Amino acid sequence: MTLHSWLYATLVHSAVNDVFPGDYIALPAGASSATLYHFHRKQEGAYVSGARSNGYTIDSDYLVLRVNHVLQVGSLRVAPLLVTGAARGAVDGVWPANKQRDAGGMLDTRFGVTLWPIADAAKRRWLGLTAMLIAPTGEYDGSELINPGENRWREVVMAGWVQGIAQQWTLELIGEAAWYGQNDAFAGSNTFDQRPSQALTGYLRRDVGAGHSLYVGGQLNWGGASELNGQPWRGGTRNRRLFLGGVWRVSPQWLLNGRLARDLSIDTGDRMHTEMALRVIRLFFNLKWRVCAELAEPGARVYASITRSGALQA
Structure with a gap:
């Protein structure tokens, strides 16, 4: 096996921007949210043309914070967002003897904005458009094979459609296209280029009462062919x-x-053998104005008055 067969061991072939149910349901203008994610992942590598060629596994943990605020700009709701986090991973199995088996540190920082041309809570219908820039701010050591950061710029655009079906069901479809800058310090002084990739994510969820819901989803990924030194x-x-x-x-x-x-x-x-994800969302509402809104984060159909104290009265 050549050294190149090991490169980019941590590259997970999935959507660049991980999407959960409810991400494209617009909160009322003036609201903010802080979301804390924890991911535990076990990956098996590496696969080439559908067959596993190397016998290693990577166990990793991610802690990620996303914050955003919703503004009213003309007739549109607009939400700037910031995502930052840290990760640590460890390799088990066959691995080059002169390369480290674990790595940890800060992830690349993400800056983005979502706007909603359609935000109709009464009909339970939303269309959101997102543009995101991912800056190479994460920890990166070009002499190693696993890193939290990627040492390259990335641009992502997304479109999300949410539609209520009857009283208890909601369908969500999110498309993504991503473009990648060049990594000029790849496994030493090599240059790594990657063609655009695409992803389609879908969720179907059912309201089970009291603001709770269950869901099933799927994701398709394609594209992203790569070049090494041209x-x-x-x-x-x-x-x-x-x-x-x-x-x-x-x-x-x-x-x-x-x-x-x-x-x-x-x-x-x-290959993602197992991923366990937990996210905790804290909503903050406009304390200056009294508004009425349907908070339709997954499974919830809570009609509320937001008062100066920030309390919600159903």
Whole structure:
């Protein structure tokens, strides 16, 4: 095996921007949210043309914080967002003897904005458009094979459609396209280039009462063929991922979302054997104005008055 067969061991072939149910449901103007994520992932590598070629596994943990605020700009709701976090991973199994088996540090920082041309809570219908820039601010050591950061700029655009079905069901579809800058310090002084990749994520969730819901989802990924020092290296990936999860509304301002994920198939890269994700959402509302809004974060249909004290009165 050549050294190149090990490179980018941590590259997960999935959507660049991980999307959960409810992400494209617009909060009322003036509201803010802070979301804390914890991901535990076990990956198996590496796969080439659908067959596993190397016998290693990577166990990793991610802690991520996302904050955003919703503004009213003309007839549109607009939400700038910031995402930052840290990760640590460890390798088990076959691995080059002269390369470290663990790495940890800060992840690349994400700056983005979402706007909603359609935000119709009465009809339970939303259309959101997102543009995101990912800056190479994360920890990166070009002499090693696993790193929290990627040492390259990335741009992502997304479109999310949410539609209520009858009284208890909601369908969500999110498309993504990503573009990648060049990493000029890849496994030493090599240059790594990657073609654009695409992803399609879907969720179907059912309201089970009291603001709680259960959901099933799936994701398709394709594209992202790569070049090393200007020469074709790895073909693009094509994988399928399954999601199962639930949302619990602890209070009008606190939500918990738990999700399990697993790759059903993969063509090239590391296969996600297991992912366990937990996210905690804290909602903050406009304290100056009294507004009425439907808070339709997954499974919830809470009509509320937001008072100066910030309390919600159903």
